[in-house]
Amino acid sequence: MSKIKNPDWLSDLIIDDIMALSEDELDHELTENGLNPKHAVDELRSSLGSLSVDLRKNRFSSIKAELDRKKKILTPDSDRFIEKFLDSGKNAKDFLIEIIASGKAPSDLTVAFRDGKEITDDEAASIIKDLMDLGYIKDL
Structure with a gap:
């Protein structure tokens, strides 16, 4: 897909660069930019945790809706x-x-x-x- 058609190409490129860093390189980059690596990791975990909860809630809701639909079909x-x-x-x-x-x-x-x-x-x-x-x- 061309970069023009995909508006997220720049963020994808940045994420790929970050994911390619080793833990030491990432710590160095964070420290160099005035961030505490431990604090940054804690913030990331917190963000991912709430995202995970939201994803599980959405998945639960969709599964519940599917079960309700099947229940209507299978009800004698x-x-x-x-x-x-x-x-x-x-x-x-x-x-x-x-x-x-x-x-x-x-x-x-x-x-x-x-x-x-x-x-x-x-x-x-x-x-x-x-x-x-x-x-x-x-x-x-």
Whole structure:
């Protein structure tokens, strides 16, 4: 690539020259320019450390976004249905009763109530999801 087309050619050239120096030569150059080599190294490490943290944060964010995208693709239909159903504000208990009454659930399905208490909406939604996953309920 020509130097005219690459505006960073000068900084690339300077970086190449610095990278070619030995440690002693670099210490000498820094001292000659009135800089403390140890202080310069500490500043460089600090800069690189914060850059490294930023790079890791960016990488983590992109990996998280990719996982979220894949999760949406790989989420079973039953999970998406239950999520949409619960977001609609409908009563899962009533819907489960409707499924059982309509014959869409297995005829031998029984629902046990613990301690004589009614089934919760979350439990009903879980049962509906399980029935979908088992293939008993296909068309809702």
